[in-house]
Amino acid sequence: MKITGLKMFLGGDGSRPLRKQLSLTLAVVFTGSILVVILLLDQLFGWQAKDLINQRSVFFMDTMLAVRQYTSKQVNPVIAPLNEGGGAFRPEAVPSYSATTVFEYLRGSKPEYKEYSYREATLNPTNLKDKSDTFESEVIASFRSSPAQKVITGERNTPLGSYHFVARPIKVTSQSCLVCHSTPDRAPRSQILAYGDSNGFGWKIDEIVGAQIVSVPQNTVFRAKRESLLATVLLLAAVFSAVALVANSILNRLILQPMRLISKKAEEASVTPSTVSFTEKNRADEIGQLAKSFERMKQSLAISMQMLKDRQKP
Ligand code: HEC
Structure with a gap:
């Protein structure tokens, strides 16, 4: 139960699209870190406020x-x-x-x-x-x-x-x-x-x-403390949202778009292998590896289909 929960949170159980999974994971991580930051900063700003009042x-x-x-x-x-x-x-x-x-x-x-x-x-x-x-x-x-x-x-x-x-x-x-x-x-x-x-x-x-x-x-100093805390949290939330947007767009450009393309080609190749070319095979990254595998599979499929055809000929 614990393991499945962790898997779901980190992404890896495959129960939802990658984009949603990334958003979910980031939301959980960001909310958690903001909460921890609030707790720590509340303490820190509290000490600072007390110190300031004492100095005054x-x-x-x-x-x-x-x-x-x-x-x-x-x-x-x-x-x-x-x-x-x-x-x-x-x-x-x-x-x-x-x-x-x-x-x-x-x-x-x-x-x-x-x-x-x-x-x-x-x-x-x-x-x-x-x-x-x-x-x-x-x-x-x-x-x-x-x-x-x-x-x-x-x-x-x-x-x-x-x-x-x-x-x-x-x-x-x-x-x-x-x-x-x-x-x-x-x-x-x-x-x-x-x-x-x-x-x-x-x-x-x-x-x-x-x-x-x-x-x-003490009221004015403590009010200033609360305002600083709120400003810091808003700033963090803004930074985290920007990071989430960038991460999402990177995921889309680097992985999702090429994967969709390859998956479309693979579907085509399952019917007419000879008309399809996995051009991504020249890439040096994991997408390239995937394309190479599909290319090999496509060629095997083409050979098998050819063999079947040859056998059917009288
Ligand atoms: C010349 C007389 C005089 C001398 C000497 C004097 N005081 Fe006073 N003191 C007064 C007066 C008059 C007041 C009220 C001042 C006011 O209106 O605030 C006062 C006020 C005070 C007050 C404030 C509380 C109160 O009584 O209203 C303190 C505390 C005090 N004096 C302590 C001292 C100490 C300690 C000394 C010695 C180092 C001293 N005083 C020497 C006349 C004097």
């Missing part, structure tokens, strides 16, 4: 860290003295403020950044817009319970779509932070006036108070 989020996080650093090193020394005076508090001196503000500008600059997000989520923040939500609080709790952990990455499914996130802990690393984040009486008056004295205080040295979290949307 790491770059995004590094950029935000650089903005923070620039603010600490270059902007803060210039602006901080202003906050000591009685004037309005200048948040430009605060790294967290500059990072979130730069991000807002970035987000506003192009529609494709609309879904990106950068958060300095904090359990007890100075600016209440930095208050961690449930998901962010869980990430912070996980950093607090294992302080050696430097980064958490993962996927997050929300009603708006699926996101890849990268999170890093925010730790109170220097005593200078405690000026503004320990007790209200140590903080500049201007800060109290701007943010109040009830939140963003009580932080301790070496405490993990929050997490920087970048989120990058």
